[in-house]
Amino acid sequence: MSPDAGTITSPPLLVLDDIAKSFGAVAALRGVHLELHPGEAHALVGENGAGKSTLVKILAGAHAPDSGRITLDGEPLLLRGPADARAAGIAVIYQEPTLFPDLTVAENIFMGRQPLRSLRRVDIREMNRAAEQLFARLGVRIDPARPARGLSIADQQLVEIAKAISFDARVLVMDEPTAALSGVEVERLFGVARSLCARGAAVLFISHRFDEVFDLCQRLTVLRDGAWVSSDPTADLTVGEVVRRMVGRDVDSLFPKQDTVRRDTLLEVRGLSRAGVFSDVSFHVRGGEIVALAGLVGAGRSEVARAIFGIDPYDTGEVRVAGRVLPAGSAAKAIGAGLALVPEDRRQQGLVMELSVERNATLVRRGALARLGLLFGGAERAEARQWTRRLRVKTSRLTAAVGTLSGGNQQKVVLAKWLATRPRVLIVDEPTRGIDVGTKSEVHRLLSELAGEGMGILMISSELPEVLGMADRVLVMHEGRLVRELSRDEADETSVMFAATGQGATA
Template sequence: MKPSEPVIELIGVTRQFGAVQALKGVDLSLHPGEVHALVGENGAGKSTLVKMLAGIHQPDVGMLTMNRATIELRNPAQAQALGIAVIHQEPSLFPDLDVAENIFMGRHPRDRLGRVDWRRMYREVEHLLQSLDVQLSVRAPVQGLSIADQQLVEIAKALSLNTRILVMDEPTAALSPHEVQELFQIVRQLRQQGVAILFVSHRLEEIAELADRVTVLRDGAHVITAAAHELSTDAIIRHMVGRELDTLFPKGEAKIGDVVLEARGLTRAGVFRDVSFTLRQGEILGFSGLVGAGRTEVARVLFGIDRADSGTILLKGLQISLSSSRAAMRHGIAYVPEDRHQHGLMLDFTITRNITLPLLDRLSRLGLVDQRREHQLASTYAKQLHVRSSGLDQLARALSGGNQQKVVLGKWLATEPQILILDEPTRGIDIGAKAEVHRIISDLAAQGLAIILISSELPEVLAMSDRVLVMHEGRVAGLFGHMEANQENVMLAATGQVAI
């Protein structure tokens, strides 16, 4: 086979679910030894296309070809038999089994008597991991592994099946920057071995670093396929949303008022120490730093989830005690956590119930919730935040990531806070939804809300913050005004190379 020939093609594929047109005549080709990035907003059709390659969905119109011959993928087993493997954001492994057992699940090597040849299985897995330069014990239970290591097990499993096409669906969403680089090293190695890789990601900086070609989908339709070096990040965004997105970071002017919150020498043993800062009315104070720097841990203390061992917190000049989240809420502090699924939302509750959850006491009389008031309150914030849904009775689980995040914001805004702590508020949502969340944050600051913005995305922190506080290994390593905060200064402080 010539290097230029595609190993698999989707030609004019269309797929409809009821009234929803998920894919509209999409073309896509994957070549051996190439990383092909697939990007688009939520609802653009990426997941449907991935499931088509996995054999879960079949096209209503159009066809799939492999080595120029038409194929039908009726189920995942058929896709796997043809050398197609899909690695999802959340690994699907058996947690109680070890690494080798997971890799050979359902196809253990047998000896002449038909018994499982355990020695051979462990030996083959050791060789496989060594070929990937992966340092994992073949006998380690999967439940004790990090998400990054579990994904490496999934990759090893795929290669053991002689995979020719590897589909990676948001593989870096839960990984630290260091783990991302380790994964990229494996991906580059697979590319050199001739594997065709489809890489689905919201993170455009990763696509610029890794991809050879990029395909953009919008509203189920193919927009463009081009060499990665031919598409700037701005161009990709423009193709994704169908317009110029100069407003990705719509930071408006806000009147900065008096100090609302002050932390003096906050310390939590083994986590962070001597953290001091002020937060003013109408200000967005960005918290930056590398993973593990202590940013989220400080936020948890400010919201009463954890207790500081020493130091004081002042609200409008008066010392306060934050012994619980309820106490923090009474003082007008709200916290939107990093993991909206685990800590921010009740996925099987409606939009209405999610928004009003912290206020059920106020909305109840004699133990019964006033449903009319509850609906009115939820409707007010859903409209204010432009939550796109089929109605307020829609379950949170059925919303897109961006709309889920808006519901979490609505829940805490309904408590009418004076201080809002946002921990990674745009993680895992698409470009268009990020712009909307940024607009909401800017509007809230303009209304006088004091905001702490914790983000690992440096462009977001720099563009949205009035001041940037940088942490390194549990200590404040720098504090920069908006004009002084740039990538070089912040990164130098984040890596401990600059004093305050």
């Protein structure tokens, strides 16, 4: 890195000046200022609700700012819609790519502007060739003729990036692109981002993961409550300082797990296999301990959790809860035995977004709360109130649709829903994905407390700091197999990543 990496003197490529945007009476952005220079990777950080998403939508042309100026190369830029943003060379990559699953990779990239032969027939060969060229520029290998369905999220993002550069995008906005990626995939994405920067593009990178922010970006802008707080070279900043600016106070970015008394084995998994997904997975979780299941995305961790919980079937093996064999393939029986699963995908699996906070919080307990088979409002209301208070869910009313809550509060509702069942074993799959720092440390403190009360916790996480901070033991999966078990003392970034990438001895 050049010594003056943080102090860029070239004229800015894109400038947002004094941008304000309100929704009704709520000011989402107030006087935000942002400069992107050519060749720069610029981080945008802030808690959930700080205004990052609104800023991204303004850049994407989805929202028009109420006031303020945007200039590109010193010229005023008016974004009336996504087409304007695209024409100006601004491309946005979202956390969850929006490809057409049944079209090929190349068709997705060239949707609406396919190269044509005579009689307006699509020139498939030319389209695939062009897609291949784009991937070559990015230094990645994806078959342009394969359908987008089945691509990993990381590959889907690369397809979106290929699409962006095919439009000659000069400003690439990446909205939490790494939330669903594993370490290796993040490195590959960053490699692509750096090569784009080297060609003079500017990257705006939005993430909750500070190690990545400091790894990739030269400068960093902090937003808080819709207002601009600071823009500085990352070299002049520390994680602690950034967190302080984001929340306006001191917060432990991670709440390390307290030591607890180990109790009896609560969950025992023996030789669990499902053809083509995972094989011969054996481990146990005792009361009072947090066991982390680490590994790359796609290593089969969530699939193991789903099989244990009875969502998916398995071919061979056995699951025991508190010593008793759990029949396969029934979530209801798993719940009855004392298991709880906070799934990976909050919006699709964790919650029914259209239903109220109250209905979601008591959905699993609907049978237990009934009297003579009948449910009347009071019991559910009381239960929901108790658990949403205990977890400090911020919602004005229990009858509000859960979809109107922020991501962090939604996750708390999922936790409330499962803690209300008073489970013996809590399986949490990516418990803090996409939620803000404050809520994150609340979730960590809660998990630690629950373990202290004797619950057994199996935590699937792709965030190494979370794994290392929280886990008593770390199990590492690689390509469907459990390859390594590390004690708290043995586990560090190197040992976990070695095992996760399939290097080193098999446990």
